[in-house]
Amino acid sequence: MSKITPDPPLFPLQDAAPCDSQSLDRAAAERALRYYRLDLKPTWHTGTHPYAAPSSVNLEAALAQASDLLRCAGASASEAGNGLSGHTRHLVLSVLHLVELAREHVDKSLDGLTTH
Numbered sequence: 069m070s071k072i073t074p075d076p077p078l079f080p081l082q083d084a085a086p087c088d089s090q091s092l093d094r095a096a097a098e099r100a101l102r103y104y105r106l107d108l109k110p111t112w113h114t115g116t117h118p119y120a121a122p123s124s125v126n127l128e129a130a131l132a133q134a135s136d137l138l139r140c141a142g143a144s145a146s147e148a149g150n151g152l153s154g155h156t157r158h159l160v161l162s163v164l165h166l167v168e169l170a171r172e173h174v175d176k177s178l179d180g181l182t183t184h
Contacts, residue, residue: 131178138171 121130145164149157 128178128181131174131181135171135174135178138167138174142167142171 121133125133142164145160145167149160149164152160
């Protein structure tokens, strides 16, 4: 049988390290300074995006992928709008409308492509 709660500490509570507000503030300030130091920040390369399309993709494949993404965005907006009411529902459904319009334009562009 395993225990859900851990054993209490072996030392009495008065032997624990004293914590006053000044030492807590100092520790928090040191953690913040360590975190926000310029040399520790992650470097972001300008011009790179985490979801960038590869340069080798052709126009038809890119439009087909965009159509699928817009279909998923429309389904998500529709589901989100069903659980809302009032002004927030109108905002979500207006996003759904814009996504559907964009998908129609992408699908129309796909229909107009000449296939080889």
